[in-house]
Amino acid sequence: MSDTATPDNTLTQPAQASTAARPSKRDIDSTMSARLAALQTPKLRDEYGQQGSFLYIDDFLPRDYTERLIAAVRDVMPSVNRNYLPGHKAGGSVSRHTLDKLAPFIAELYRSEALIKWLETITGDKLQLSPQDDPHAYAFYFYTKPGDHIGWHYDTSYYDGRRYTLLLGVIDDSSCKLDYELHTKSPGIPEQAGSVQYPPGAFVLFDGDKLRHRVTPLGENEMRVSLTFEYVTNPNMRPFQRFISNMKDSIAYFGFKQVFRRKGGKNGQA
Template identity: 65%
Template sequence: MPSSVGAPAPQALPDARQRLAAHLAGFDVQPLRREFAEHGAFLQLRDFLTPEITAQLIAAVDCVKVAVHRNYLPGHKQGGSVSRHAIDALAPAIGELYRSSALLEWLGQLAGERLQVSPPKDPHAYALYFYTRPGDHIGWHYDTSYYLGRRYTLLLGIIDESSCRLDYELHTREAGAAVEAGSVLIPPGGMVFFDGDKLRHRITPLGAGEVRVSLTFEYVTDPRMHPYWRLISNMKDAVAYFGFRQVFRRLVPRRARRA
């Protein structure tokens, strides 16, 4: 069971979902859908969230700082992470935004298929990534789906006072297609959206005196997962991201609890 904190959880974003729904209605989805498909299931928008929602997310980041779990995998990644379990305890408004039906429907239009939220036990369903020490980065990888269906990633910029870039390669798994390389900054309020098994990507190392915080939302087309792959996925999340405590016991760190 998730541990509880003594003090009331931070206030939910009262109208963030309504704001987001109204904002999303202003996009012309069809050209974006075409662009997403032409790029092999990848899209970037520099101005995605409204400034108000971005500001609310920046405030939420402050609430979870005590739960950051740092890890270091030589040659692959270095940085801090906060799982959905800790977010639920410390900044539940983020989960509310994740479950926004308007967002789900809008992203489903881009993907061209119905999307669903990840199961409650998935620590990656929504998570925050902290790049705060020089050299924090993640090397080339795919956001592999262990689910029976596809896994899509929405990566949102929250704080970016850094030179970090998302480097990516499109069409790497399309027979006969030419690989197309790119590199983007993701400013606060900006987003990238992609099929995790199609986009090869990395985040370049943080420089001295820099800071970067991003938020990911993970959506799936079929939330079922074989127990074996659930174990593999949890082990990977425990070692590479959130620690065993957040993944297997769904506990926020002791220092995050309040008397």
């Protein structure tokens, strides 16, 4: 079940970022290129492979970009769609369609050529943007009420190729943790459990079909917001798979209005 509601929690000491003067595409690529050049990419690529397509970096985004994302949370809070699936998840979501209207900086960061090329270096795959009718392409996920969580799952790809999930920490005034299990689908390699509590600006990257993970329940007077980017290796999806994906997104995340707002239109690159 779902309902559209403004979370009870309020931002504590929010960073002030001007959305009116958001950086251009060229500025974003220049800033991200400089930030990514400072990382030890070969080492991170090896770490990603050794961990079975999983990588965590605790200080990834430039600080001013993190501040812009925190400001965007305030802008979109009235549009949060809350969902509750007994035994599996409770929380709120804001789809890419709403972010396009209220927080366009996020779409520009998602499309950053510098970021995508770096992700290709890490994953070894040629990555594409998710189709423009995919509400998961980039989305905020809100944990604002006690008990908000998501149970163990994979980010199953319904596309004909692989789908990679990039998580960015935005707000974490919480005790929530991202628990994960590595190598669950790697024959001959022992499974490895791990847990991170990623702060604002932190980064998590994984192949959604390989990483089993969950977010532990939110406590009293806590708040957690994360941003996800989804990239694919093949944007095609078969009709039945699309139906399953749309129903899942409608019920568990964004509501029917957001998911089916482009019904009847053709898929295309965002």
